[in-house]
Structure formats: structure tokens, C-alpha cells
Amino acid sequence: MSLYRNAVWFLNGIQQYTRKGYETASRHFDSHDLDVSVVGRSFMVTGANSGIGRVTAMAIAKKGGTVHMVCRNSDKAEEARADIIRESGNTEVHVHIVDMSETRRVWEFAETFRKEYTSLNVLINNAGCMLHNRELNADGLEKNFATNTMGVYVLTRTLIPLMQKSRDPRVITVSSGGMLVQNLKADDLQSEKGHFDGVMAYAQNKRQQVVLTRQWAKANPVIHFSVMHSGWVDTPAVSTSMPEFHRMMEGRLRTMEEGADTVIWLALCRAASRTRSGQFFQDRKPVLVHLPLAWTRSSSEDIQSFMAQLEALANAIQSKQPDILPSSSLDLTKPLSV
Numbered sequence: 001m002s003l004y005r006n007a008v009w010f011l012n013g014i015q016q017y018t019r020k021g022y023e024t025a026s027r028h029f030d031s032h033d034l035d036v037s038v039v040g041r042s043f044m045v046t047g048a049n050s051g052i053g054r055v056t057a058m059a060i061a062k063k064g065g066t067v068h069m070v071c072r073n074s075d076k077a078e079e080a081r082a083d084i085i086r087e088s089g090n091t092e093v094h095v096h097i098v099d100m101s102e103t104r105r106v107w108e109f110a111e112t113f114r115k116e117y118t119s120l121n122v123l124i125n126n127a128g129c130m131l132h133n134r135e136l137n138a139d140g141l142e143k144n145f146a147t148n149t150m151g152v153y154v155l156t157r158t159l160i161p162l163m164q165k166s167r168d169p170r171v172i173t174v175s176s177g178g179m180l181v182q183n184l185k186a187d188d189l190q191s192e193k194g195h196f197d198g199v200m201a202y203a204q205n206k207r208q209q210v211v212l213t214r215q216w217a218k219a220n221p222v223i224h225f226s227v228m229h230s231g232w233v234d235t236p237a238v239s240t241s242m243p244e245f246h247r248m249m250e251g252r253l254r255t256m257e258e259g260a261d262t263v264i265w266l267a268l269c270r271a272a273s274r275t276r277s278g279q280f281f282q283d284r285k286p287v288l289v290h291l292p293l294a295w296t297r298s299s300s301e302d303i304q305s306f307m308a309q310l311e312a313l314a315n316a317i318q319s320k321q322p323d324i325l326p327s328s329s330l331d332l333t334k335p336l337s338v
């Protein structure tokens with residue numbers, strides 16, 4: 001089955017995820033969709049110093065929005081900020097240093113932000129990683145899961161009350177088409193079973209983001225949630241985490257601007273927030289979240305268990321009980337009493 005999924009996914013990818021795929025899809029874009037001003041609206045972009053996140057932050061700044069860049073490396077963040085201010089002429093660009101793999105830090109940052117600011121219109125969960133060795137964060141969580149899933153979960157969950165008070169609020173999460181090869185593994189969210197494969201752990205996290213987005217959309221009707229795939233984009237993440245793939249696809253990868261296009265569209269375009277909340281987008285259109293005949297659908301029990309585990313982990317981390325976290329023997333399908 002996984003061979004079938006991988007083969008179908010790759011063939012689809014060659015057609016749709018490459019630069020050629022973007023060129024074909026973009027012929028149907030409405031050229032006026034991004035003729036907007038977002039002066040007075042505020043946007044948070046995680047991983048905003050590089051690749052898709054940086055291009056997105058730049059596009060928002062050029063349209064007049066206030067940008068909150070959430071980055072882990074101060075030098076890289078300040079360099080990107082200076083560049084964005086210089087090129088956009090917009091000085092409302094702020095840096096917040098947060099390592100998204102450190103879940104408790106993410107929560108502390110989000111709590112402070114929520115109290116300090118009166119509104120946040122758009123949250124863009126862009127920061128992501130693919131680590132090939134199993135590493136744990138300070139809370140005992142596997143780091144791909146901590147960055148790609150728990151960081152997104154805790155940041156969004158904590159900022160939802162602030163966003164609910166803001167006008168036309170939107171949450172956009174940068175997932176990956178790679179999630180199509182994985183079904184939600186509610187009994188192994190942190191890839192603890194069997195041989196650790198960073199590519200598959202990443203794909204699992206990206207599937208988790210898609211499931212999470214749909215659940216959030218159901219639970220929070222005031223906010224517009226979307227999740228998206230950028231296509232295969234020539235960014236540092238791809239050249240460092242997947243060097244062979246990067247070499248093989250040389251000349252066929254999308255530019256960062258092409259990869260960021262749908263994030264920018266979801267963040268800025270008025271029509272985007274009129275689409276049904278909770279969908280998975282590619283090239284400005286909702287697309288299916290399962291490959292044909294791939295058996296990747298999840299049962300409602302698995303989805304409930306997944307959501308309960310995230311909530312239990314978030315509560316435990318907020319309550320500073322790190323020693324109860326890494327044990328897979330705990331029944332985290334039931335909320336912890338902390």
C-alpha cells in the first residue's frame with residue numbers, strides 16, 4: 001500500500017507540485033485577487049526569516065499590514081526584518097524570538113502576546129522542520145512533532161481568544177502534500193514505534209496539521225481556518241533536509257514566490273475567507289486530502305483520540321509536569337487531571 005501511495009503521490013507531484021504545475025495552475029488565477037490594502041490588520045508569521053515565510057512576510061508588509069515575525073535565530077530574524085522594512089517601506093515589522101520546538105516557550109510567548117496586543121487578524125503557522133534523528137525537546141517530546149504539531153497547536157489554541165475578538169480572523173497552516181502518503185496514526189503521534197524515519201515523521205505531522213485544521217474549523221466558527229501545500233519549492237529546508245531530492249529536481253522546483261503564493265492569497269484575498277473553513281489548499285483552490293484508493297481516512301475515534309492527546313499534552317506542559325510526558329505507556333486518550 002505504501003509503495004502504491006508513494007508512486008501515485010510522486011507522479012501527481014511531478015505534474016502539479018513543480019514549477020510547471022504552478023505555471024499551469026496560475027493561468028486560472030484572478031489577477032485582481034491581491035489588489036488589496038491590509039493597513040490596520042496584523043499578521044503573525046512563524047519561520048518568517050527564510051523561504052516561504054520570509055516571502056509571505058514581505059508581501060504582507062508591502063500591502064501595509066503589521067507583521068509579527070516569530071523566529072528562533074535573532075541574527076537571521078533581524079537581517080530579514082531590516083530587508084523587509086527596506087524593500088516595503090513599512091516599519092510595522094516586529095521580531096519575536098521563539099523556538100517553536102520548545103512547547104512550553106511557545107505557550108509562554110503566546111500568553112504574553114495575547115495579553116499585550118489588542119488584536120491579531122491572521123496567524124500563519126509556517127515554521128517547520130524535518131529532522132532525521134530522533135531528538136527530544138525540553139518537555140520530552142519528539143522534535144519534529146514538537147515543532148510541526150505541538151508548536152502549531154499551542155500557539156493557535158492560546159491565540160484563538162485574541163483572534164476571536166479581531167476582525168476577519170484567519171489561521172493558515174503550511175502543511176505539505178507529503179501528508180497524502182500517511183494516515184493519522186493516533187496511537188503513535190510521535191513516531192515511537194519501529195525504525196525512526198524523519199521523512200515519514202514529517203509526513204505524519206503534516207497529516208496531523210490537516211486533521212487539526214478541520215477540527216478547529218468545526219469548533220471555532222468565527223475564525224477562518226485553512227491548511228495548504230506550497231508545492232515543491234527551492235528553499236533551505238529542501239536543500240538541507242532532502243539533498244538528493246533537491247539535486248534530482250534541480251530546475252523543476254518552484255521559486256519561493258511561487259511556493260508562497262497560496263499562503264499570501266489565503267492571508268490577503270477577501271474571497272479566501274468566504275471559502276468553507278477547514279479545507280486543504282493548493283494553488284488557490286481547495287483540493288482533496290486523500291489520494292484515490294489510498295486508505296488514509298481516519299475513524300472518528302482516532303480523530304477524537306488525537307485531539308484529546310494534544311489537549312492533554314498542552315495542559316500538562318502548561319502545568320509544568322514534564323516528567324509525565326514522554327511515557328508512551330500513559331493513556332493520553334483521556335485528558336490528564338493536572
Ligand SMILES: NC(=O)c1ccc[n+]([C@@H]2O[C@H](COP(=O)([O-])OP(=O)(O)OC[C@H]3O[C@@H](n4cnc5c(N)ncnc54)[C@H](OP(=O)(O)O)[C@@H]3O)[C@@H](O)[C@H]2O)c1
Nearest residue numbers: 047050051052072099100101126127128176232233235237
Ligand atoms: N519547500 C518545500 O518544498 C515545502 C513543501 C511542503 C511544505 N513546506 C513547508 O513550508 C514551511 C516553510 O519551509 P520552507 O520550505 O520555506 O523552508 P525554510 O526556508 O528552511 O524555512 C523554514 C523556516 O522555519 C523556521 N523554523 C524551523 N524550525 C523552527 C523552530 N524550531 N522554531 C522557529 N522557527 C523554526 C526556520 O528557521 P531557521 O532559518 O532558523 O532555520 C525557517 O525560518 C515548512 O512548514 C515546510 O514544512 C515546504
